[in-house]
Amino acid sequence: MWQNNFLILLTLLLINQVCSDYLSTRNEILRAEKSMAVGGSITLTNKEKEANEILLRVKQKELQGVQEDIAKFPPARHFFVMKKDVEKSKLFSILQKLPKGGSLHTHLTASVSLDYVFTSIVSRENLHGCVINGRLKVKFFEKGKTNNLCKWEPIKDLRKKQATSDAWIKSQISLIHEGNPSNAYNSAHNVWNTFINTFATVYDMLAYKPVFQDYLYQALQEFYEDKVFYVEFRVNFPELYELNGTVYGYSEFLQTFSDVVQRFKREHPGFIGAKMIYAPNRALNATQLEQALSTYTTLQKSHPNVLAGFDLVGCEEIGTPLFNFYQQFNKAQNNINFFFHAGETNWYGFDVDKNLIDAVLLGSKRIGHGYALLKHPKVLEMVKQKDIAIELSPISNQVLMLVDDSRNHPATGLIAQGFPIVVCNDDPGFWGAKGLSYDWYMVYMGMASKDAGLEFLKQLALNSLKYSSLPENEKNQAIRDWNVSWEKFIDDLIKDKAKYQ
């Protein structure tokens, strides 16, 4: 009898041992994966832990029922249709308050909210418009004029006509069409065409010097209100003009940019600043590129605090590959900081994703998009070894039809492996976004683990300063200042605890 009891006891002990071994190995894997992911090396303070509990509670609440009903989960749906749901989210309101550091990949002429552009720029005196080949052209000048191609009219007259109503004008200065977005664009190629046309439409409107000053100021304002205190703009230098027809050169443009930024800093304590990455269109030949590099070098010497680097823009899939210019870039890489767009594509083995190889070999400090990185494991090794940040713009990738559901975004794999991600907004004004919080929401809710907490968000914010072009001393100061804002954010979150029950 006692032998039987002993055997039963032994068996139970053995089962217990096997189970606890299994559980501890499993927990070890979960722990290891958490520590490998973005934010995994951050240890939260006690106060941060308290705030983290509040954050995770809000997050888990918003994730309730999403597996059964995907319509409850905004990151899986198109930004155009889910934006209003995001705005109702408590988690989004926390992200809006969170000091996010900087935005390192924003195209200047698509950076301001559509609301502001339509309400405060389109409505201005002296703006004229005409329609050519079904597209709107707009420009400021004093009196109506007609040329062979286009019949200019005051914009306020156009807005009264049914064919050129306000809704239509909005569709010309953004990608927003009424109705279902999937009916508006049937392919990446198609949406890119409209995208390029949109840049062309707004160009002449924004290059009017007084408008440009207001537009840039507003861009900074929208970032500032969204708790983004530093910006690096991609800019294909516009030729600013006056009503009387005066056209300015690049130098005047740089001075204007610098003046607005300085004024904004004076009027907004805590704001760190803004720089530009000169980014002409990639549709150029070798001679034009050499000219652009030379222009950049000259201007960078005279405006070292304004110009942070060089890039090429435009549709990468059909544009000139970086490889075509490797000799020019290679020669310049010791003197110019490159921040190349590379691998903004879902093709594999084509020139466009091979841009990733050249970007890394040409010493690119960061990579714009890098959507195809997971298809290039050798490049990924180099990215890790050289500590190159990846500029992730999730809403852009969705609107420009690389991916429809954020959960399928390849950066989910990069996040899991702890690559240095910086969240950017690319062209928020063109898709009805504003600031950086919408993109942060997509990344945090749709692309990070359900278990990711405050350590993940803290890492994103720190990355955006660490991988910025600020000189070392300014960067350190910026991180110290950010820490003060962060502490306050944590305190407020704890103080507002009741609001988030």
Add this chain to the structure above:
Amino acid sequence: MWQNNFLILLTLLLINQVCSDYLSTRNEILRAEKSMAVGGSITLTNKEKEANEILLRVKQKELQGVQEDIAKFPPARHFFVMKKDVEKSKLFSILQKLPKGGSLHTHLTASVSLDYVFTSIVSRENLHGCVINGRLKVKFFEKGKTNNLCKWEPIKDLRKKQATSDAWIKSQISLIHEGNPSNAYNSAHNVWNTFINTFATVYDMLAYKPVFQDYLYQALQEFYEDKVFYVEFRVNFPELYELNGTVYGYSEFLQTFSDVVQRFKREHPGFIGAKMIYAPNRALNATQLEQALSTYTTLQKSHPNVLAGFDLVGCEEIGTPLFNFYQQFNKAQNNINFFFHAGETNWYGFDVDKNLIDAVLLGSKRIGHGYALLKHPKVLEMVKQKDIAIELSPISNQVLMLVDDSRNHPATGLIAQGFPIVVCNDDPGFWGAKGLSYDWYMVYMGMASKDAGLEFLKQLALNSLKYSSLPENEKNQAIRDWNVSWEKFIDDLIKDKAKYQ
């Protein structure tokens, strides 16, 4: 003067050196990535190189213009709408002729083409149908009978009615709806509901013993014609029945399966065989699971050549996680080969993707789908170290709405890193496919590098035998036999060169 010339010469030499350094580093990266990817360790023979040139020429030709017009690129579109384009492809016709080895993940009751099922089974004498809650039920029996729930009618009478026309019946025994597939299903949840209902509908029809025998034979036939000579079926054992109401137990089912496979082998030289992985639905409790494991163990002893292992099926996202049963599985893992479905999801940090951790810890020999693997880098390390194959079913993942464009499938990253991929077809009959070539096409054209050639395809075929459940000696023989078919395929491709110009 000569000094100037000397300087120019020196500069040119230096530039030349820098350029050639750049190019050789770049080529080294391209070479390294090619050798890391699936197929990268294979060295082609001279004859294979000749065939590879033909293959790549056909491939490049079919890729012409796809970047400008995605409608020309089937893997980026839904299988329902692009299938007919694939069938016109020369590359597809090569893949059909290529000896593909085995299919290691096919659900038996969804394995046969819709055409055959509709033409040769639905039309049979004694099949009766009724409609309940808008769904078709079908069963074989001798005379019409009525019960409280359902009014049974001969299927040929139902087919004459508008509400239960042939098109509607097809929509009940497959996922194919007329018109645009994106209108038919608006979420993964929605398509999974129909998917589960479809299994329920066909179950009673296929469990009629004479039909089951024909169905299984036809499944093998369709694989054989598609140059697939070995199959492992996931099966939730049906209770076979006769017209007179006799119902058989599992043992009779196993014997019937074995008899059909043996007969098929005798009648089809070169065919290796078929096995089953017992896969009950994951909606069970611990007691039921223990019962299922015990049933499997008993049956496996009496049918060691028929039963290869154990798995659980059903929608993983809403089903019981493997972790709930880790004690039972852990106890059994030394005696039972597991082939778990795991991570068939785009969620991250949920129970469903954590199934990947348990699958690996429980010694799963292969992983079904593993769609979420890139989000689990620690699991990936273990998958590599333990050499666990990943059963990739690209069309299934598209139809069941994990991903719409194959180029975004996360297995692209696994392919780039050379993970052991086996291409499978999951449930071809439910989406109008047949055999394995459609899935191979999706993988080769949509998920591998543009530069991937014959070495990639050869690796896929070899993987499907290497990671099969064949005993070592049979596996070696199977690979030797496959080599003979492969040589013939290479010879034929070279002989038919003119056809592929």
